[in-house]
Amino acid sequence: MALLIRNADIVTVGSRVRADILAENEAITRIGKDLEAPPNAEIIDATGKLVFPGFIDPHVHIFLPFMATFAKDTHETASIAALIGGTTTYIEMCCPNRNDDALEGYQLWKSKAEGKSACDYAFHMSVTKFVKETESQLRQVVADGTASFKIFLAYKNFFGVDDGELYQTLELAKRLGVIVTAHCENAELVARLQQKLLAEGKTGPEWHEPSRPESVEAEGTGRFATFLENTAATGYVVHLSCEKALLAALAAKSRGVKIHVESVLPHFLLDKSYAERPGVEGMKHVMSPPLRAKHNQSALWSALALGSIDTFGTDHCPFDTEQKLLGKDSFVNIPNGIPGIEDRVNLLYTHGVKRGRLDLDRFVDAASTRAAKLFGLFPRKGTIAVGSDADLVVYETSFRGVVSAKTQHVNNDYNGFEGMEIEGRPSVVTVRGKVQVRDGKFIGERGRGKMLKREAIYL
Ligand code: URP
Ligand code: ZN
Ligand code: ZN
Numbered sequence: 359m360a361l362l363i364r365n366a367d368i369v370t371v372g373s374r375v376r377a378d379i380l381a382e383n384e385a386i387t388r389i390g391k392d393l394e395a396p397p398n399a400e401i402i403d404a405t406g407k408l409v410f411p412g413f414i415d416p417h418v419h420i421f422l423p424f425m426a427t428f429a430k431d432t433h434e435t436a437s438i439a440a441l442i443g444g445t446t447t448y449i450e451m452c453c454p455n456r457n458d459d460a461l462e463g464y465q466l467w468k469s470k471a472e473g474k475s476a477c478d479y480a481f482h483m484s485v486t487k488f489v490k491e492t493e494s495q496l497r498q499v500v501a502d503g504t505a506s507f508k509i510f511l512a513y514k515n516f517f518g519v520d521d522g523e524l525y526q527t528l529e530l531a532k533r534l535g536v537i538v539t540a541h542c543e544n545a546e547l548v549a550r551l552q553q554k555l556l557a558e559g560k561t562g563p564e565w566h567e568p569s570r571p572e573s574v575e576a577e578g579t580g581r582f583a584t585f586l587e588n589t590a591a592t593g594y595v596v597h598l599s600c601e602k603a604l605l606a607a608l609a610a611k612s613r614g615v616k617i618h619v620e621s622v623l624p625h626f627l628l629d630k631s632y633a634e635r636p637g638v639e640g641m642k643h644v645m646s647p648p649l650r651a652k653h654n655q656s657a658l659w660s661a662l663a664l665g666s667i668d669t670f671g672t673d674h675c676p677f678d679t680e681q682k683l684l685g686k687d688s689f690v691n692i693p694n695g696i697p698g699i700e701d702r703v704n705l706l707y708t709h710g711v712k713r714g715r716l717d718l719d720r721f722v723d724a725a726s727t728r729a730a731k732l733f734g735l736f737p738r739k740g741t742i743a744v745g746s747d748a749d750l751v752v753y754e755t756s757f758r759g760v761v762s763a764k765t766q767h768v769n770n771d772y773n774g775f776e777g778m779e780i781e782g783r784p785s786v787v788t789v790r791g792k793v794q795v796r797d798g799k800f801i802g803e804r805g806r807g808k809m810l811k812r813e814a815i816y817l
Contacts, residue, residue, distance in 0.1 A: 360399035361748065361791045366409035369718050370741050371727045379409065381748030384790035389744060400793065402786055404752045410722055411742050412446025412749025412789070413703050416729040417482075417539075417596050417620060417671035420450050421470040425693040426684060430676040430769045433474035437807055438800045439700035439767035441477050444784040446749040446794075447739050447810065448674075448699065449729070451508050452481040455516050460485070461495045464504070468809065475807030476800070477789055478749070480733070482539050484508040486516075488523040493530055500534050503811025505734055507531055507538045508596075511578045512570075512646060514545035521585075528589040535817030537732065538586075539594040539620075542578030542603065543570055543647055552690050563640035566689045567630045567648040575647045576602040583610030583617050592616040592816045594732060597673045599625045599647040601657035608666055616816075618732055619666065621658050622673040623698040623705060624649060628774060641682035642772050644692045645673065659715045662724055668732065670706055670724040672698035676770040696774045701761050704780040707753075712781045734812035748791035757783045767800070 361381040368375050368389070378393040379386060395401055420436045422429035431439075440448055450471070454463025464483060471479055483499045485492065485507050496507070509527055510517035519527065531538045551569045560568075579595055583606065586593040595607055598621045610617050624645060629652040632643035643649055661667040675695025685692025698705075706725055710716035716724070730740025737746050759780050763773040787795035794802030 360396040361402070361788065361793070362393060362395045362399045363402045363404050363409060363750065363752065365403060365405040367404070367407065368409050368742050369722055370411060371719055371723045379742065379750065381788070381791035384748060386742065386744055386746050386748050389742070402752065407785060408753040408755060409742065410444070410751040410753055411726050411740055412751055412787070413444045413726045414729040414735070414739060415440065415445045415448040415671050415674065415699060415702060416669050416733060417622065417673050418448045418450050418699055419453070419673070419675040419695065421467055422453060422675065424453070425691065427677065427681050427693055429695065430678055432769070433471045434476070434804060435767065435769040436674070436699055437476040441787050441789070441794045441802070442767055442798060442800060443700040444703040444751045444753070444787055445477065445699060446751070446787065446789050447478045447480070447735065449480045449482055449733060451484060453484045453517060454486060456487045460492065461498065464499050471809065473805045476794060476802060476804050477807045478810050479807055480504065480735070480810040480812060482506045482508040484510070484517065485523070485527045486510065486519065488519065488526040496530060497534070500536055500814055503809070505536050505812040505814045507536055508540070509538060510541040511582065512541050512543040512545050512548060514549050518545040524585055525589065528585055528591040532589050532591040535814035537592045537594055537816055539596050540582045541597070542575060542582050542595050544574045544577045547574045547577070556688060556690065561688050563644050563685070563689050563692060564634040566633055566644045566692065567650070569689070570646060570648055572600040572602040572650065575600060576606045579603040580606040580610070583607065583615050586610070586617055587615045594618040594620060596620050597622045597625070597647060597671070598667065600650045600654040604657055604661055604667070611666070618668045620669045620671050621662065621667045622671045623702050624673070624696045624774060626655055626658055627705060627709060627778070629655065638679055638682055641685055641692045642679070643696060643774055644685070644689065644694055645675070645696045646694045663716050663720055665720065665723065668724070668728045670702070672702045674699035676768055678771045697768050697770055698774070700766055700768050701775055704783050705761070705775060705778065708779065708781045734815045735810060748788055750788045751784045752786035753782060754785040755782045759783060
């Protein structure tokens with residue numbers, strides 16, 4: 359069935375126009391004034407609302423065996439939460455660990471999503487070891503349309519790679535034309551500092567940040583950049599949390615290293631005092647890199663506004679209260695992660711656009727278009743143009759609400775952003791021309807989501 363959105367105030371990067379949008383057979387077929395509705399078209403009046411391209415979250419964890427447990431969401435719950443919050447595509451980290459076979463892991467991650475997600479999705483393929491079969495396995499993964507890798511410089515002996523494996527991964531990525539995303543913290547320093555703090559009897563969640571200080575992240579970021587520089591590969595730092603690491607990335611950018619930067623929702627709105635709250639309240643705010651001293655937030659906001667932080671993701675990774683309590687005797691056992699897939703867009707709109715930190719153009723770019731461009735999804739995703747998928751977010755700027763675990767769709771019993779006010783939310787969200795969300799309710803087709811096959815674009 360066709361979909362006609364009338365009187366849309368269309369916001370894309372570099373343009374703002376008032377027009378109607380016609381979608382047929384999943385794609386946008388016309389944009390213009392007073393378009394005629396085909397017979398049986400569904401008509402949505404967007405008068406007074408902004409219309410954005412579907413938002414893209416470039417960094418989520420849905421199926422994740424990690425820290426002696428599993429992240430709580432399924433693709434059913436995560437995709438519905440994503441859509442209600444305006445995210446129509448997410449890129450999940452496929453994370454087999456060092457002891458797993460990479461290809462078996464890839465098939466397992468795919469099987470968890472297939473037929474389950476209500477929105478479109480793709481994967482970043484983690485490289486958690488580099489052994490004899492790795493090159494041929496990664497070639498198969500890229501040929502299957504997963505044209506981005508992920509490496510961890512943290513999580514020693516689990517996801518983490520050593521410098522030799524880092525080099526081999528980047529060298530292969532360069533030959534394959536694939537971008538490499540990286541969690542940048544020095545695993546050895548983290549392990550040493552954790553042991554030192556525990557030996558001093560420092561076991562609570564407030565010691566998580568001191569066990570992985572800013573310098574440890576800056577070192578990881580700088581080292582990743584140096585390896586990119588010497589392999590000529592293209593890289594993307596995930597969930598950058600602090601000014602020191604930002605400076606390391608920007609210094610590399612300024613000497614021509616092909617490095618891009620993502621920061622994520624928790625680091626803009628939460629600071630380390632949240633993880634210093636007593637007991638499980640602190641544990642709920644443990645993630646890595648950790649929540650930082652508040653002064654870092656202004657550096658992140660400025661860099662986001664300028665575009666030197668390219669993308670705004672979530673690192674969505676839900677563990678519930680009971681799971682967080684696995685770390686009640688030692689902060690090193692607290693499952694790392696803070697969910698945010700449902701609230702990312704509304705909180706960015708509220709704290710970015712409404713508070714005057716971001717213009718609308720950068721808002722759309724950081725939360726949608728830039729990720730589409732970096733990860734080979736553009737112009738199918740990340741814009742509103744004839745030929746693009748009809749993933750559209752009709753956004754109600756007059757909406758007022760409050761983030762709460764009581765009303766969320768993420769499968770978790772708390773929300774790290776509990777009580778924060780939002781000034782705007784999607785009133786209609788479409789995936790390839792089908793209305794999936796109306797006024798905060800999922801009314802669409804479960805399992806509509808497709809895996810997005812991506813080409814290697816860095817050749
Ligand atoms: O704390 C985090 N970030 N949990 C998810 C795993 C990762 O490092 O991205
Ligand atoms: Zn990470
Ligand atoms: Zn992550």
